[in-house]
Structure formats: structure tokens, C-alpha cells
Amino acid sequence: MLNQLTISELTAKIASKEVSAREATQACLDRVAAVDDRVKAFISHKNEDALEQADLIDDAIADGATHAERPLLGVPIALKDLLSVKGHPLNCCSKILHEYVAPYDATAIERLKAAGAILFGRLNMDEFAMGSSTENSAFQTTRNPWDLDCIPGGSSGGSAAAVAADECVGSLGTDTGGSIRQPAAFCGVVGLKPTYGRISRYGLVAFASSLDQIGPFTKTVKDSATLLRVMSGADKRDSTCVPELVPDYRAALTGDVKGLKIGIAKEYMVEGLDSEVKDAVDAAVKQYESLGAEIVEVSLPHTSYAIATYYILATAEASSNLARFDGIRYGLRVDGDSPADLYKNTRGAGFGPEVKRRIILGTYALSSGYYDAYYLRAQKVRTLIRQDFEKAFEKVDAIVTPTTPTAAFKAGDKVSDPLQMYLCDVFTNPCSLAGIPGISIPCGLTSAKLPIGLQILAKPFGEETLLKVADAYERSTEHHKARAEL
Amino acid sequence: MADQTFDIEYVANLARLSLSDEEKQQLGSQLGQILDYIDQLNEVDVEGVEATAHPFPLVNVMRDDVIEGSLPHNEAMQNAPKKLNGLFQVPKIVE
Numbered sequence A: 001m002l003n004q005l006t007i008s009e010l011t012a013k014i015a016s017k018e019v020s021a022r023e024a025t026q027a028c029l030d031r032v033a034a035v036d037d038r039v040k041a042f043i044s045h046k047n048e049d050a051l052e053q054a055d056l057i058d059d060a061i062a063d064g065a066t067h068a069e070r071p072l073l074g075v076p077i078a079l080k081d082l083l084s085v086k087g088h089p090l091n092c093c094s095k096i097l098h099e100y101v102a103p104y105d106a107t108a109i110e111r112l113k114a115a116g117a118i119l120f121g122r123l124n125m126d127e128f129a130m131g132s133s134t135e136n137s138a139f140q141t142t143r144n145p146w147d148l149d150c151i152p153g154g155s156s157g158g159s160a161a162a163v164a165a166d167e168c169v170g171s172l173g174t175d176t177g178g179s180i181r182q183p184a185a186f187c188g189v190v191g192l193k194p195t196y197g198r199i200s201r202y203g204l205v206a207f208a209s210s211l212d213q214i215g216p217f218t219k220t221v222k223d224s225a226t227l228l229r230v231m232s233g234a235d236k237r238d239s240t241c242v243p244e245l246v247p248d249y250r251a252a253l254t255g256d257v258k259g260l261k262i263g264i265a266k267e268y269m270v271e272g273l274d275s276e277v278k279d280a281v282d283a284a285v286k287q288y289e290s291l292g293a294e295i296v297e298v299s300l301p302h303t304s305y306a307i308a309t310y311y312i313l314a315t316a317e318a319s320s321n322l323a324r325f326d327g328i329r330y331g332l333r334v335d336g337d338s339p340a341d342l343y344k345n346t347r348g349a350g351f352g353p354e355v356k357r358r359i360i361l362g363t364y365a366l367s368s369g370y371y372d373a374y375y376l377r378a379q380k381v382r383t384l385i386r387q388d389f390e391k392a393f394e395k396v397d398a399i400v401t402p403t404t405p406t407a408a409f410k411a412g413d414k415v416s417d418p419l420q421m422y423l424c425d426v427f428t429n430p431c432s433l434a435g436i437p438g439i440s441i442p443c444g445l446t447s448a449k450l451p452i453g454l455q456i457l458a459k460p461f462g463e464e465t466l467l468k469v470a471d472a473y474e475r476s477t478e479h480h481k482a483r484a485e486l
Numbered sequence B: 001m002a003d004q005t006f007d008i009e010y011v012a013n014l015a016r017l018s019l020s021d022e023e024k025q026q027l028g029s030q031l032g033q034i035l036d037y038i039d040q041l042n043e044v045d046v047e048g049v050e051a052t053a054h055p056f057p058l059v060n061v062m063r064d065d066v067i068e069g070s071l072p073h074n075e076a077m078q079n080a081p082k083k084l085n086g087l088f089q090v091p092k093i094v095e
Helices: A007-015 A021-039 A049-064 A107-114 A157-164 A182-185 A221-231 A275-290 A303-324 A339-350 A353-366 A371-395 A418-423 A428-432 A465-474 B008-014 B021-043
Strands: A043-044 A075-082 A119-123 A170-175 A190-193 A213-218 A263-266 A294-298 A396-404 A440-447 A450-458
Touching: A007 A021, A021 A049, A021 A075, A021 A119, A043 A157, A049 A221, A075 A157, A107 A119, A107 A221, A119 A213, A157 A170, A157 A213, A170 A190, A170 A221, A170 A353, A170 A440, A182 A190, A182 A440, A182 A450, A190 A465, A213 A221, A213 A440, A221 A440, A221 A465, A263 A275, A263 A371, A263 A465, A275 A294, A275 A440, A275 A465, A294 A371, A303 A353, A303 A371, A303 A418, A303 A428, A303 B021, A353 A371, A353 A465, A353 B008, A353 B021, A371 A396, A371 A428, A371 B021, A396 A465, A418 A428, A418 B021, A450 A465, B008 B021
Parallel strands: A075 A119, A075 A170, A263 A294, A263 A396
Antiparallel strands: A043 A119, A170 A213, A190 A213, A190 A440, A396 A450, A440 A450
């Protein structure tokens, strides 16, 4: 089945004309039709549009286009509902966008199109990317393909579940505090959050602008490297996108980690860390040792303050970013007698509970009299968290941790307790605050047959090392080959 | 530091967000809990520490002052819920 292939396997078959882009796309659409009533990863998808794109790619290949120039020719990629694709709906899984249709392409989307990818579907997520289970979507709750009673993680839950269920060959998500890595861990796929500033965010709906990053979900580390390279690089339409050169990340995947120093931090061995998760991560560390890496203890002393810091900064930025949803220029409009009433009525009707909670918290943290106590203090603690990593990376090339303290939990388990939901992000928030790259790769299953994620962190723009370390584990183990039975 | 009884009406008005009575009550108690948790930041010694606004601050990002194509007017307006003569329509502001 073509939808089960990795990107590199599929492109090899397309390049040799063994299969067409249309056949690959049709295989994914057939899979969506067969399983998505159970997984519920997609909130919408247009089959004809996807097949038209595929036909254009097949024409281009017939005209001599090659994967050397356009590395994603014929690769079906599905998208989180937070990214603009010209002419496609964009809802952020919120009621407030109403019937919004994107008038332009995001830069990451433009680059994927130029590389020959077939972009289809809108994937479910927590409303405005706020959540850790995808239960905050205004549309539906996505299920974990490994156990349909469990959530897929969040906020990019649909993106992770769609790849785990083989409904697409790769997908895009976004990560603000762990929203790629945590669902990747829960669904047993590879999820990469690049360095802050690596990929342009033009055309991505903003949640917390000092944290948001776009990143890929794939079945292998090599595929992750392929998508990263296509999307990375400076963009004059996003001034936060860094003009750092984009290397050929795949060339770094040598499998050789001999002599590399890999850090482990005792601050990640916290109370509440599930013993099966701990055992799997310990085994991964041993695996690295056997591959010739040197294991070094490092200390990240401000780790435990990351969640509190994150929830002040992210909500403050969100309260400002989401001010644009006012019922005037786009989206839902609920009339009122004055402009202020119109704003209030529209926002009251359009935003869901978690978004309201975060807007209120963020507005409070920025309000007169509280700014220094909350926002400014959190920014200073953020500096300390960043410095923890700077010091650690003087000693080591990469750090490995569990991605999450537990495997996926049951739907409904944490919905009524927002603080418990926030604590799910304990291992992913610090990396986001420091702006460094992080990846989650599969490293085993629990006794209940739920995936466990290994998180690897590297220094800013250290994606080559990050991917090399991840790939070395992947090629020497079988965990990434485990598939959910649906 | 956490003000458990913070004025939700006041904050909701600042955020231009209408909330039902039920929402006010629920949000109030949940935010009290969250702020209690956030209070642990008071334990951290931040004396002399600079604030991080962006992980890698790029300053003075410039581009050439050249006029380029932009979204056509009708496309920029295509998602407006109410428009008149190519303009966004809003409730009357002046008496």
C-alpha cells in the first residue's frame, strides 16, 4: 500500500515511474475514507483538488521534472488547520474563523508546493493550538490510532494521528510548547520542532510569537530531514526568520555517533514519570552507549519552573495576538450596538473555553500593576532556562529525555482540570522557551501497547547533530517500524 | 502575589470578551488555581537577570525600499463579514 510508505520509499518508486503521483494520492484518500470515521484526524479534505494537484505533478514528471530539483514530487502531505493554503479553508479549529478562506499561501506551503508536494486536507487540532489532547477543537475529538479510547496528544493531534494511521505520508504541525513532540510521542511517529527562526511563519496563524515554530511529522528521521530542508531558510516576509544557511540535513545522517557526547539530566527524572517510560528511555541511553556515544550527566536546574514561565508568556502573547479576531475584517460577526459590544459578542460566541481561559490569564498578566510581577519575571526566568541549556551544551552535543512523563491518556481524563493538562508539557516546555530544536522519535511501547517517545535536544541551529543522533538510534532499533492496528 | 479574587469582569472587559455568569464563575476558580501554581516563580532569584523577549533577537531587520505586488483589494476583503462599497462596515462610532 503506497500510503504506508515513507517519503524516501515513495519518491524512489515515483522517480522510477513504478507508480504515479495520482496512485500515491489515491492510496492516501482511500485510507482516509476507510479509517478516518474512527480516527477523526481530518476536519475536511477535497479529493478532486488533491487528485488535480497529483495530475499536474504527473505531467511535470512526464515533462522531465526530477526529484533532484523537486525532492517531494508526488508526496501527499496533510496540514494542520493553522496554515494558510490559498483557496483552502482555514479555521484554527475554532468557530470564530467561520467561513474563512485563505487568500494566500504560507511561505512553508509555497516551498512545499515548489518541491512538488501534494497538499491536502485540514487536520484537527486544539483550538488555536491551545491544548495537549486535541479535545479543545471546536469540531471533533481525534482518537489515537493505537487505542481509540485515548487521545492523540496535542495540539497537533490530527497531524500525528494521520501519519500514524497512514492517511498521509507526512504532515505539518506547529509547536509552541510541545505541540509537535508530545503528539508525535503519543502516536509513535517522528515529530520535529526546529530552532526558533529556522522556518518562516508567514501565513501561520500566530499563537505565541516568541515561541511558535512549524515542523514536520514523518515515519522516519530521514523524511523529517527532507521536509526540514525544503521548508527552512530566510524569508523577507518574516523578519524573525533567521538568515542562517540551510545545510543538506540528510547528509548528516551517517549513523555514526562514536565519540559524541550525549547528556542526560536528572531534572527530567521527576515524580510522576511513568516507570515504563523511564525504562524505555534508560534503554535508549544504553543503546547510545553501545553505539559508542559518551553519556554525560548535565544539570538543567530551572527545569521545574518552565511550565509556570510558559503559561505566563504564551498566554500573554496569545491575548495580544488574538485581539485581531474582532468580527470586523474576517470570520464570525455577532452584532452589537457599539464597536466594543460587537467585539465582545463576537469573541464571546466564537472562542471556546480554553481560548477564553488563556486570553483572560494573559490579559491579567499584562494588566497594569501585574506586568512586572508576572510577565517581566517570567521573561527573566526564561533567560535562566535558556542559560541552563547554554551551559549544558558547552559539555555535550545533544541531550536525551523522555518526551512526556506518561504514554497517551484516555479521552476525557484531564478535560475538566486545566492545570493537570498543562503539566503534560513538563518535558517539552523548556526547549520551547530556550528556542532550541527538539525531536521526538519512537522508543518502544508500554505493556498496554501505547507508544513511548524519546526526546532529543540540541543547540540552536544544531539540527544536523539532532537528526544524526535521532537517525543513529532509529537505524539500530526497530521501534519506528511498529504500526498501529486499525 | 496571586490575587485569588481577581476581578474577572474587569479583565474580561480589557480583553473585550463577553462571558456568561457560569463562565465567569468557572474561569475565576480555575485561574485562581493556575495563578497559585505560577506563584512558584517567586522562589527564583532573578536579581540582575535580563529579560528574554525573543530567544535569538534579530535587530533592525531591513529590506530594500522597493514596491512589490500585494494582495488585490477584493481578495483582501473577501472574508469580511459585512462590507459596503469596498469598505469594512462597523457600527456607528460617533453620536
